[in-house]
Every structure is written in C-alpha cells, then in structure tokens.
Amino acid sequence: MxxxxxxxxxxxxxxxxxxxxxxxxxxxxxxxxxxxxxxxxxxxxxxxxxxxxxxxxxxxxxxxxxxxxxxxxxxxxxxxxxxxxxxxxxxxxxxxxxxxxxxxxxxxxxxxxxxxxxxxxxxxxxxxxxxxPTQMIADFMTLKEIFGSLDGLHIAYVGDGRNNVAHSLLVTAAILGVNITIIAPALLQPEEDIVTLAKEHDNGAVIEITDRIEAVKGADMLYTDVWLSMGETVDFKERIDLLLPYQINAELLAKTGKADTVVMHCLPAFHDCKTEIGLNIYEKYGLAELEITDDIFQKHSSLIFQEAExxxxxxxxxxxxxxxxx
Missing domain, CATH: 3.40.50.1370 (Aspartate/ornithine carbamoyltransferase)
Structure with missing residues (x-):
C-alpha cells in the first residue's frame, strides 16, 4: 500500500x-x-x-x-x-x-x-x-507570477519573527534557494532550532536574521504579519512597543533603495479601524495602524489580494x- x-x-x-x-x-x-x-x-x-x-x-x-x-x-x-x-x-x-x-x-x-x-x-x-505550509505555496506562487522566476530574489520579513508564518517563510525560502532576511527585535527572532532547520535545508539561499531595519536594503519583496498570533497570550502593550519600529510604512519601504519593491501580507491585516478588534486597539492604545500602514496596504492591495486568491x-x-x- x-x-x-x-x-x-x-x-x-x-x-x-x-x-x-x-x-x-x-x-x-x-x-x-x-x-x-x-x-x-x-x-x-x-x-x-x-x-x-x-x-x-x-x-x-x-x-x-x-x-x-x-x-x-x-x-x-x-x-x-x-x-x-x-x-x-x-x-x-x-x-x-x-x-x-x-x-x-x-x-x-x-x-x-x-x-x-x-x-x-x-x-x-x-x-x-x-x-x-499551505500559505507558503500560495506566497511563492505569487512571487513567481510577479517576477517570472524565483531565481535571485531577495525577500525580507519584518515584524514578529517567531510566529508560524515567519518560520515557514524562512524554511521554504531556504529550500527554494531564495535569499531571505528575517528582521525582528532580538526577543522576537526565530527559535534557534528553526534557523538550524533552514540552514540544513538550504539550497543556495543567503539567510540573515537581524534586528536592523536597514537590512531591508535591496529587498524585492517585504512581508509582514499580525503582531499577535491567534491564541497567544502576552502583554499587548509591550508587544506593540517592541514592534512599532518594525512597522511597514513609507519610510521603511524607502530603505529598500528600490522603486519596485512589492509588499505582501497573509491577512488579516490591522491597517485601519474598520474592524471590531482594530477599533478596540485604537481606543485602547491610540494606534489606527499596526504592522502595516493603510497607505502602504492600499498601494499594494491588488498584490495582497492576489496572494489571498x-x-x-x-x-x-x-x-x-x-x-x-x-
């Protein structure tokens, strides 16, 4: 059988x-x-x-x-x-x-x-x-649609580097030989065993784990995800304070040094107050946008929803x- x-x-x-x-x-x-x-x-x-x-x-x-x-x-x-x-x-x-x-x-x-x-x-x-893992096939499929090939691409994930999306993106990029940078504060970088797995399965990718925002330089694609994963219990104010410098906004996007860098997000995204949770966050912390600003989200929305489809x-x-x- x-x-x-x-x-x-x-x-x-x-x-x-x-x-x-x-x-x-x-x-x-x-x-x-x-x-x-x-x-x-x-x-x-x-x-x-x-x-x-x-x-x-x-x-x-x-x-x-x-x-x-x-x-x-x-x-x-x-x-x-x-x-x-x-x-x-x-x-x-x-x-x-x-x-x-x-x-x-x-x-x-x-x-x-x-x-x-x-x-x-x-x-x-x-x-x-x-x-x-199912998210990753959709993500790299989307990248192949945009760029025609995965060869030579440099992608950068910015935000909470310990969640499932960051883990999968790191390992999948390594397997596919796509250069990847995980940019996260030291307390929220991928666990060492995940990094080890990525290196063990690396097929020619350049892998970098850092807390330096400047490491987005040269990235063809920036990726982010929500700052609090489903079922996770933490002090959300501490998490916001830790990750706010890693928000994908116009200033960070400019640091890539490329006019054609694209932005992806696996959704849902907290980019405005048009959800119950988004409104609660605004009322409690005074922030209308978290991991990505609304202007950047809207500018790249066609690609983000292509990724979702x-x-x-x-x-x-x-x-x-x-x-x-x-």
Missing amino acids: KTPISFLKEIDFSKEELMELIDLSLRFKELKKKRIPHKYLEGLNIALIFEKTSTRTRSAFTVAGQDLGMNVTYLGADEIQLGRKESVADTAKVLGSMFDGIEYRGFKQEDAETLARYSGVPVWNGLTDTWH NRLHSIKAIMYYSLKEL
Whole structure:
C-alpha cells in the first residue's frame, strides 16, 4: 500500500517537489480562470477540522475540494471530540475510515502529525502554532507570477519573527534557494532550532536574521504579519512597543533603495479601524495602524489580494498532489 502524501511542513519536501506544487497551482489557476471543469477527484470525501477560526483557509479548502469534485465536510472545534472526550489518535482512526483526506487547522503541530500517523489518509496542515505550509505555496506562487522566476530574489520579513508564518517563510525560502532576511527585535527572532532547520535545508539561499531595519536594503519583496498570533497570550502593550519600529510604512519601504519593491501580507491585516478588534486597539492604545500602514496596504492591495486568491489554487494543487493516485 502506498504511503499517503500528507502536507504537514515544508521540510518534508524537496526543492523540486515544492516547485512542482507551485507550477501545478499556476495550472489550476489557469483552468479556473478559463472555467474549464477539473473534477479530477470526483466522489472522494474530505474532512476539514478547524480548531482556529479562518476566512481564507476554510474558503480555499472548501472551494478547492468542490472544484475537484469532492464532498467537503466541515468539523468545527465544538462539533467533534478531538482531544477532549477522544484522543487525537482515536479520532484519526475514525476519520481515516470514512474520509479520503483530512485538513487540520489548530494549535499543536503534534496533533497534525498524529492525525497523519494514525488516519491512514493524507493530512494537510492548514496552520499550527509552528508552521503554515499551505500559505507558503500560495506566497511563492505569487512571487513567481510577479517576477517570472524565483531565481535571485531577495525577500525580507519584518515584524514578529517567531510566529508560524515567519518560520515557514524562512524554511521554504531556504529550500527554494531564495535569499531571505528575517528582521525582528532580538526577543522576537526565530527559535534557534528553526534557523538550524533552514540552514540544513538550504539550497543556495543567503539567510540573515537581524534586528536592523536597514537590512531591508535591496529587498524585492517585504512581508509582514499580525503582531499577535491567534491564541497567544502576552502583554499587548509591550508587544506593540517592541514592534512599532518594525512597522511597514513609507519610510521603511524607502530603505529598500528600490522603486519596485512589492509588499505582501497573509491577512488579516490591522491597517485601519474598520474592524471590531482594530477599533478596540485604537481606543485602547491610540494606534489606527499596526504592522502595516493603510497607505502602504492600499498601494499594494491588488498584490495582497492576489496572494489571498492564490490560497485557493495552491491548496487545490496540494490536495490533488496527495490524492491523484486514488
């Protein structure tokens, strides 16, 4: 019996395999745009487990599954017994006997790994506290659309360098041989074991971890994410004070020294007060913008929302890659 191909973290895949997924994503996007049916997995059933709320990941998995002809079942945190009345391993065995694939978006990377180990079907990591691999295929797909190739690119992540997006961006860039700089205050730089993994899987990328804002010089793309990850409990005022100098604004963008540097964000973004949380932050701390200013967000919004749309096409590619043999 062939071992199921799960997508749990980037280091499980070679550069060639990740590039195959990126190129497959681009082909699926073309099919979608041309409205060419591609129900290649018709009749299969997948389960979507969401312990954390979601907009893009849930929408992308749902539409991607339906486009491929699959039946999609959503399992919310309060709708199943995962880890409460039933162990993750036992849940995996039950779901694996009924579904052909399982998406998991939650807290512990260990739970995603356990689902894959005991279910006997492919498991796709929609996000854990450690990794966000499906986001990476969409991100590097977007970069390939913009620049035509990933060769020679220099990308810089600015902000909280210890979160799942920063981890995944660092390791994926290393695997793909894309030069990457993580710019974060010393207290919020990637854990040493993550940096070690990036270096172990490096295929020619220049890797830099620094607290110097000036390190954005020469970057083709700047990337940021929210300053407080879902489920994280910290003193938010301390976090703001620590990260405000790392906000992507016009002054920081100018430090790249390039007129054509692009900006990406995995969303949601706190760039104004038009959300309940954004308004609460403004009322409490007097800040209408956090990790990115509204003027920069709006200037690069077409690309940011292109990146968001690409979650659909990349997730479709990932699921097809796992299930095509069925």
